[in-house]
Amino acid sequence: MKETIVVAGLGLIGGSLATNLKQTSNHHLIGYDVNKKTLDYCLINGIIDEAIEDFETAVLMADYLILAAPVSKTVELIAKLNTVNFRKPIIITDVSSVKAPIMEAANKLTSNFITFIGGHPMAGSHKKGIQAAKGHLFENAIYILTPIHSCPPEKIEQLKTILQGTSSKFLILEPKEHDEMTSVISHFPHLIASSLVHQAKSWQKTHAHIPKLAAGGFRDITRIASSNPAMWQDIFFHNRHGISNLLNDWILEMTSLKNLLETGDKISMYHYLEQAKEYRDGLDAKEKGAIPSFYDLYVDIHDQPGALLRVIELLAKQEISINNIEILEIREGITGVLRLSFQSKSAQEKSNYILKDQGYETMVGD
Numbered sequence: 001m002k003e004t005i006v007v008a009g010l011g012l013i014g015g016s017l018a019t020n021l022k023q024t025s026n027h028h029l030i031g032y033d034v035n036k037k038t039l040d041y042c043l044i045n046g047i048i049d050e051a052i053e054d055f056e057t058a059v060l061m062a063d064y065l066i067l068a069a070p071v072s073k074t075v076e077l078i079a080k081l082n083t084v085n086f087r088k089p090i091i092i093t094d095v096s097s098v099k100a101p102i103m104e105a106a107n108k109l110t111s112n113f114i115t116f117i118g119g120h121p122m123a124g125s126h127k128k129g130i131q132a133a134k135g136h137l138f139e140n141a142i143y144i145l146t147p148i149h150s151c152p153p154e155k156i157e158q159l160k161t162i163l164q165g166t167s168s169k170f171l172i173l174e175p176k177e178h179d180e181m182t183s184v185i186s187h188f189p190h191l192i193a194s195s196l197v198h199q200a201k202s203w204q205k206t207h208a209h210i211p212k213l214a215a216g217g218f219r220d221i222t223r224i225a226s227s228n229p230a231m232w233q234d235i236f237f238h239n240r241h242g243i244s245n246l247l248n249d250w251i252l253e254m255t256s257l258k259n260l261l262e263t264g265d266k267i268s269m270y271h272y273l274e275q276a277k278e279y280r281d282g283l284d285a286k287e288k289g290a291i292p293s294f295y296d297l298y299v300d301i302h303d304q305p306g307a308l309l310r311v312i313e314l315l316a317k318q319e320i321s322i323n324n325i326e327i328l329e330i331r332e333g334i335t336g337v338l339r340l341s342f343q344s345k346s347a348q349e350k351s352n353y354i355l356k357d358q359g360y361e362t363m364v365g366d
């Protein structure tokens, strides 16, 4: 008989995992969500096999339970598990961006049938909801696992097997270490992105052309400020002490940067920028770090109807799959830059050859 996976919370992350599991595993997939429309959408689109509107009923059917609701709601769902009368072993995981409150709740679980392994796929987007879900969202991403201390290693392997179709790379961490690192490379940058947007908004009162000038750089650094405010408010709340500590460091750093600017010390400023560039460039080294490694190709295109489609068609004809497409800058009537990201160097090289052959100006990313 098929084992059953229940996904509770079918938004961007839960929906992406469910889509992936449906495509890559042979389990009975049950969806639970407080939003009936989301459940209907999942059933109509074949993302789940069955929708169940009662948490306890769904959970009692599960061999694996993936909690993919917002962090605070996930803490509540874990607390609810203590009222469920489990009758068979179950592996429970979650996807929350902050791990300490999740593991604190998990450590209070009493049933011997439960194995709790915290989880956090380090990939996402600024979009939310089931409509934004993609089965390949976690390809090449780091998937962090934070098992409870008593967790038998074979249970961790069992969970990894269930999730192997995501093509992500697993990394086991302590919750504290996880929360410290994600505050540095995910949570705090989000706070700064939002603050930069506030700064621009405030300057617009006296400088009306600000939105028109907000080109590639500003858009690159503030993309994440367009994310789901409810999710981020929850993350900031649960990791507020770590983020606040980073803010102290940041304020000190900004003070010394202000001094550097004001003294007009060009050499020190050059070193400051050079060191940042070196570290940032190193992050993109293939197969390293939490940032999925892609092979980029930059293509000049003109702002004409169908320009983007023509590029995609040329590559599709050669069965080259593109992992990501981004228009970096395009202004009316003139050239803009298209960034195409590929999974492999060979796809990057082949695409470069095809596009150059068709007269496109291209540049291969580092």
Ligand SMILES: NC(=O)c1ccc[n+]([C@@H]2O[C@H](COP(=O)([O-])OP(=O)(O)OC[C@H]3O[C@@H](n4cnc5c(N)ncnc54)[C@H](O)[C@@H]3O)[C@@H](O)[C@H]2O)c1
Pocket: 008, 009, 010, 011, 012, 013, 014, 032, 033, 034, 035, 038, 068, 069, 070, 071, 073, 074, 077, 095, 096, 097, 098, 120, 121, 122, 123, 124, 125, 126, 127, 128, 129, 130, 228, 231, 235
């Ligand atoms: N968005 C990202 O980039 C990202 C990346 C990795 C991890 N995460 C984590 O994933 C989790 C979900 O984020 P998301 O981006 O998928 O959000 P989302 O808003 O797209 O989806 C959340 C889903 O949970 C459902 N939900 C809300 N309360 C619920 C409850 N009590 N029981 C069951 N379902 C409930 C909602 O109806 C919605 O379908 C969060 O914990 C977040 O920290 C997000």
Ligand SMILES: O=C(O)C(=O)C[C@]1(C(=O)O)C=C[C@@H](O)C=C1
Pocket: 096, 097, 121, 122, 123, 124, 125, 126, 127, 185, 186, 187, 224, 227
């Ligand atoms: O790509 C984005 O939009 C994201 O913000 C994804 C991102 C991140 O900071 O990298 C956001 C929160 C998650 O916990 C994991 C991934």
